Amino acid sequence: xxxxxxxxxxxxxxxxxxxxxxxxxxxxxxxxxxxxxxxxxxxxxxxxxxxxxxxxxxxxxxxxxxxxxxxxxxxxxxxxxxxxxxxxxxxxxxxxxxxxxxxxxxxxxxxxxxxxxxxxxxxxxxxxxxxxxxxxxxxxxxxxxxxxxxxxxxxxxxxxxxxxxxxxxxxxxxxxxxxxxxxxxxxxxxxxxxxxxxxxxxxxxxxxxxxxxxxxxxxxxxxxxxxxxxxxxxxxxxxxxxxxxxxxxxxxxxxxxxxxxxxxxxxxxxxxxxxxxxxxxxxxxxxxxxxxxxxxxxxxxxxxxxxxxxxxxxxxxxxxxxxxxxxxxxxxxxxxxxxxxxxxxxxxxxxxxxxxxxxxxxxxxxxxxxxxxxxxxxxxxxxxxxxxxxxxxxxxxxxxxxxxxxxxxxxxxxxxxxxxxxxxxxxxxxxxxxxxxxxxxxxxxxxxxxxxxxxxxxxxxxxxxxxxxxxxxxxxxxxxxxxxxxxxxxxxxxxxxxxxxxxxxxxxxxxxxxxxxxxxxxxxxxxxxxxxxxxxxxxxxxxxxxxxxxxxxxxxxxxxxxxxxxxxxxxxxxxxxxxxxxxxxxxxxxxxxxxxxxxxxxxxxxxxxxxxxxxxxxxxxxxxxxxxxxxxxxxxxxxxxxxxxxxxxxxxxxxxxxxxxxxxxxxxxxxxxxxxxxxxxxxxxxxxxxxxxxxxxxxxxxxxxxxxxxxxxxxxxxxxxxxxxxxxxxxxxxxxxxxxxxxxxxxxxxxxxxxxxxxx
Amino acid sequence: xxxxxxxxxxxxxxxxxxxxxxxxxxxxxxxxxxxxxxxxxxxxxxxxxxxxxxxxxxxxxxxxxxxxxxxxxxxxxxxxxxxxxxxxxxxxxxxxxxxxxxxxxxxxxxxxxxxxxxxxxxxxxxxxxxxxxxxxxxxxxxxxxxxxxxxxxxxxxxxxxxxxxxxxxxxxxxxxxx
Numbered sequence: 001x002x003x004x005x006x007x008x009x010x011x012x013x014x015x016x017x018x019x020x021x022x023x024x025x026x027x028x029x030x031x032x033x034x035x036x037x038x039x040x041x042x043x044x045x046x047x048x049x050x051x052x053x054x055x056x057x058x059x060x061x062x063x064x065x066x067x068x069x070x071x072x073x074x075x076x077x078x079x080x081x082x083x084x085x086x087x088x089x090x091x092x093x094x095x096x097x098x099x100x101x102x103x104x105x106x107x108x109x110x111x112x113x114x115x116x117x118x119x120x121x122x123x124x125x126x127x128x129x130x131x132x133x134x135x136x137x138x139x140x141x142x143x144x145x146x147x148x149x150x151x152x153x154x155x156x157x158x159x160x161x162x163x164x165x166x167x168x169x170x171x172x173x174x175x176x177x178x179x180x181x182x183x184x185x186x187x188x189x190x191x192x193x194x195x196x197x198x199x200x201x202x203x204x205x206x207x208x209x210x211x212x213x214x215x216x217x218x219x220x221x222x223x224x225x226x227x228x229x230x231x232x233x234x235x236x237x238x239x240x241x242x243x244x245x246x247x248x249x250x251x252x253x254x255x256x257x258x259x260x261x262x263x264x265x266x267x268x269x270x271x272x273x274x275x276x277x278x279x280x281x282x283x284x285x286x287x288x289x290x291x292x293x294x295x296x297x298x299x300x301x302x303x304x305x306x307x308x309x310x311x312x313x314x315x316x317x318x319x320x321x322x323x324x325x326x327x328x329x330x331x332x333x334x335x336x337x338x339x340x341x342x343x344x345x346x347x348x349x350x351x352x353x354x355x356x357x358x359x360x361x362x363x364x365x366x367x368x369x370x371x372x373x374x375x376x377x378x379x380x381x382x383x384x385x386x387x388x389x390x391x392x393x394x395x396x397x398x399x400x401x402x403x404x405x406x407x408x409x410x411x412x413x414x415x416x417x418x419x420x421x422x423x424x425x426x427x428x429x430x431x432x433x434x435x436x437x438x439x440x441x442x443x444x445x446x447x448x449x450x451x452x453x454x455x456x457x458x459x460x461x462x463x464x465x466x467x468x469x470x471x472x473x474x475x476x477x478x479x480x481x482x483x484x485x486x487x488x489x490x491x492x493x494x495x496x497x498x499x500x501x502x503x504x505x506x507x508x509x510x511x512x513x514x515x516x517x518x519x520x521x522x523x524x525x526x527x528x529x530x531x532x533x534x535x536x537x538x539x540x541x542x543x544x545x546x547x548x549x550x551x552x553x554x555x556x557x558x559x560x561x562x563x564x565x566x567x568x569x570x571x572x573x574x575x576x577x578x579x580x581x582x583x584x585x586x587x588x589x590x591x592x593x594x595x596x597x598x599x600x601x602x603x604x605x606x607x608x609x610x611x612x613x614x615x616x617x618x619x620x621x622x623x624x625x626x627x628x629x630x631x632x633x634x635x636x637x638x639x640x641x642x643x644x645x646x647x648x649x650x651x652x653x654x655x656x657x658x659x660x661x662x663x664x665x666x667x668x669x670x671x672x673x674x675x676x677x678x679x680x681x682x683x684x685x686x687x688x689x690x691x692x693x694x695x696x697x698x699x700x701x702x703x704x705x706x707x708x709x710x711x712x713x714x715x716x717x718x719x720x721x722x723x724x725x726x727x728x729x730x731x732x733x734x735x736x737x738x739x740x741x742x743x744x745x746x747x748x749x750x751x752x753x754x755x756x757x758x759x760x
Numbered sequence: 761x762x763x764x765x766x767x768x769x770x771x772x773x774x775x776x777x778x779x780x781x782x783x784x785x786x787x788x789x790x791x792x793x794x795x796x797x798x799x800x801x802x803x804x805x806x807x808x809x810x811x812x813x814x815x816x817x818x819x820x821x822x823x824x825x826x827x828x829x830x831x832x833x834x835x836x837x838x839x840x841x842x843x844x845x846x847x848x849x850x851x852x853x854x855x856x857x858x859x860x861x862x863x864x865x866x867x868x869x870x871x872x873x874x875x876x877x878x879x880x881x882x883x884x885x886x887x888x889x890x891x892x893x894x895x896x897x898x899x900x901x902x903x904x905x906x907x908x909x910x911x912x913x914x915x916x917x918x919x920x921x922x923x924x925x926x927x928x929x930x931x932x933x934x935x936x937x938x
Contacts, residue, residue, distance in 0.1 A: 004930060006885045013886065016926065020919045048926055055929045061875075061897050 008044075015045055020052075079112055079158050080150055098163065110147060113159045132159065135225060138200060142193035142220045144213075164221045166213035173214075173282055179328040180337055183282045184368055187275075189220040191365040194275060197225055198268045198361055205266055207274035208255035209281065254287060258304045258352050269354035272364055276349025276357070283338065284314045285323040288350070307735060308350050312338035340621050341377050377619055468504075479509040483523045490526060495534045502527040516554050518561065521547065525565050532568070537576050544569040560603075563592045567610060574614045583618065586611045600638050605631050628653050650676075654694060667698045689718040697733035708734070709742050716750045725754035827909055831894035835879070839872045878931040882924060889924040896921060 004012070015034070019027055027049060035042035077084055082099040088111065099112040132149020139145070148160035167175065169190070173183050190212055194204060204211075204225050211223045257273035260266060280288055288308030309317070315324065315334040324331045345367055351357045358364040370377050486501035502523050509520040528543040544565055551562040567589045574582035590607040597603055608631040615624035632653060654669035674691045696711035712734075716725070728734065729747040737743035875897075883890035895901045895909070903921070907914040 004927065009885050009927065013923070016923050017919060020922050021915075048930075051929060052922065052926050055925055060925055060929050061893070 012041065012044060012048070015041065016048065019045060019049060079114070079152055080148060080160065082110060082112055082160060084112060099160070109163045111161045111163045113161060114152070114156055135202065138197055138202060138225055140193050140196040142189050142222055143197065143225055144221045144223045146225070161223070162221075164213050164215065164223065166215040166219075166221060168209045169212040169214050169220065169278070170209045170282055174326045177326050177328060180283060180334070180342075181372060183327070184279075184372060186214065186218070186220060187279050187282060188365055188368060190222065190278070191275065191361050191368075193220065193222045194271055195361040195365065198271070203266060203268055204271050204274070205260075206255070207271055207278060209278065212278065254289075256303060257354075259354060261303055264354075267354060268360065269357050272349055272357045272361055273351075273354070275361065275364065276346055280308060280311060280346050280350065283327075283342065283346075284311050284318075284334075285320060285326070286314060286318060288314070290314075290318075304352070305739075307352070307732075308346070310338070310343040311346050312336070312343050341371050341619055344619050345371065345377060475508045475512040476514070479505045479512070479514070479523075480519060482508070483519065483526070486523070486530075487526060490530055490533070495530050498530045499527065499534070502530060516550065518555065521551055521554065522561060525561065525568065529568055532572055532575070537572055541569065541572045541576065544572060558592060558596060560596070563589055563596070566592075567607060570614070571610060574617055577617075579614060579618050583611070583614050586614055600634050605635060625653075663698055663701060667695065670695045670698065689715045689720045692718060693720060697731065700734050700736040703736060705737065705740065708737060709740070709746065712743075712746050716746060716753065720750060720753075725750035828891050828895070831891065831899045835876060835894050835898040839876060874932060875928065878928045881931060882927050885927075886924075889920050889927065892917060892920045893924045893928070 019030065022030055031042050031046055031049075034045070079099070081101050083101075084097040084099050086098045088096045088098050095114055097112045097114065099110050101110075132146065135146045136149070144164050145162040146159060147162065149158070151157050166172070169186065173186065178186065190207075194207070197204060202225060204222070206224060207222075213221045213223065215221065255274050255277055257266075257270045258264070259270060277288070289302035289306075308314075312335045315331050315338065319331045321331060324334050327334060329337065345364075348367075349357055349364055358367065367377050482501045482505035486498045486505060489495070489498035489501060506520055506523045506527065509515070509517065509523070514520050524543065524547050528540045528547065531537075531543065532540040548562070548565050548569060551559065551565050555562050566585055570582045570585040570589060573579075573585065586607065590604065590611055593601065593604040593607045608627050612624040612627040612631070615621075615627065632650060650669060650673050654666050654673060657663075657666035657669060670691055674688065674695070677688050677691060692711050693715040696708045696715060699705075699708035699711060712728075720728070728750050729744075734743070879890050879893055882893070891910075892906060895906050896903075901909070903914045903917045906912075907917045910917065912920075
């Protein structure tokens, strides 16, 4: 065998073209004809074609895992009762042919998919056929029927499928310029098909636009159900990660769920994720990773680490007018359309953790139907649950008394005044109290003093230790003092101490026969509220429900304390996700407050705030926003801007703006607020720390990392409440900082501070 | 690129080495981003190279021409890596073996070099065929992608590939005195 000279090659090249274009079986007769006129050339061609067969067989330059069926050799071949007629498509995994029945019994045209690898594993052929039969039983109008599955004589598995003539769903939607609702409607058909398969215990595993076709009359057809599994089981592909299959085309990392890339269990939740991606693509026009091309590394990171940007933010960021037009809208209209419910629904379907997604495809579908019917959706906005806990804490602390220090002093003053009145009647008692008061201010241990001044905290600590013995002869006063100190600890965020003191106060008052006294009931309310603050929601709820019954009986349903307990219970229920009951209860509270105190009273406004929080939980941003603005307006009019409760409302409003993606407005509000707080509250108050913290989240969302880090550092130095400090690392608002070692260091520092605060 | 088209050899050399280092840089960046050895796809690298080079303001007549040229550069890169990998045996954390690129899996850089030489011969006779081999064998493009890149039918792309294989097979076999 010798190298072909350039001259030889040039002469033979056109003939080779001709020969290679012919089906294998026609080549011999073609050569015969040529041999008559050009025997030498025909001889060389014959040898070259034979060599071609050999090199194809040895897979020269195509060392893929198994024999790659030589496409031209396949044409006209029969596979089972089908004859391959023309090549429809070809990918790394194999080729798809249009085929007809060879026996002419049916006119039906089918698609035959021949896979590019050999089934060699023991029992592989049988298993492939068996699984194929199971898949064949999937009968659903929106699923392309799998007619047959088998293995060719050469060991290549093949699948015979219903031939579907149609467009990819995304292209179909764009061509028909379907609007958002119409796209969701069409997508619901896809969900129906997948749900049917799941009911038959079959997971698709590879849902992506090329597998979802829409015929000319608008009917959805899903292709390749369960085939990924079939492949994975019968080859060693199952152990390979998707990334290594990147251009092999078996599975598409772009549409893979995180667990498919990280080797986690593939379940129905995997399909929920891919369906979420598909809907995201249909609605926004882009993959969450943004327009391609993507390197495998970027994709891996995008799928496993980065949460998809909110759909509303994605359309705003790309600002693609042409793409919006294909949805009968403008980018701005789409942004507003997606903001809220659709953002929430997509985020839930696209959760990294399978357990956090919709529990089933059917639940996903129900949610979308609720959305289309303008009913409240079930999913809670993702970024909010965390932030909302902060709102509630803030308001509640605001309701009680402004800051711990104020409360501490007020508490002691209250007691003093209260006791002074009695002193005139009971000198003995007055003396005891006077002694006690004197003793607690005699803090002599130098470690408990800062410079020459005694810290309020040191006083409180000493008092709470002394009170157990100091006033035991006067249980009524003792219980009252313990309540006041418990409240002081509650407001300082030192919950275990608050819990102990409040509990003790209730016990002492109870054994002194005051179980159903207003003061004791109030202590019980605060104890339940302490449990709420510790995150022990179920215990808090149970105590609040019992207390509400007692309060209604003893104090009456319209009593201020009774209404207060009801409001607390509503907040607990909201935190537990029982939103309907919470909302109903909070609306009652609001009405009661309006009746009892008037529409512009402080507690009425607090109720409005709390109702707004529940509405946000329910994803009803517009209503919440309206309520909150109404409250701020009243507060500005009644109390003026330099008032703590006005400040609290403005904080909530700024946070709502941030969650709604209105970062400019949010930042502006926060800066105004900060200035106000510094003027009104003085430096280093927890409110200020929170506002600075909120500013940090806005900076983080805008990608201003340095600024965000510096603001966080300030917030920690000023003093975050333990609850915020502990959860800082998980705050979705700071997601942009994750992975930055400086952020990790700040989280550690915040936690350390929180721990030292708690253990004290 | 304009200079290349006029046949200015030194400009072509400069372009070759510029592209070579660009692809090298992209590959390294991908690796650094992760800090562990990953498998890179030549296809992806080429697309990325195009995006970066094109957005850098350099003018190329079109993407097809760029990719065709870059594919040849990629061939050199792959062979170099195969060589360095065999030299290091261990610790060679750099791999451009794309799945779908059979070349990457061929561990023996000498064999790759032989193919490369044969390919250079083929390029003298039928440059079109050689380009198809670069795109498919060294860069892992599918026939469909090659067809759309070169604006030919898939069938033509496939036939040219078969022809190229015949040429190369014969050329390599002769070298081994078969």
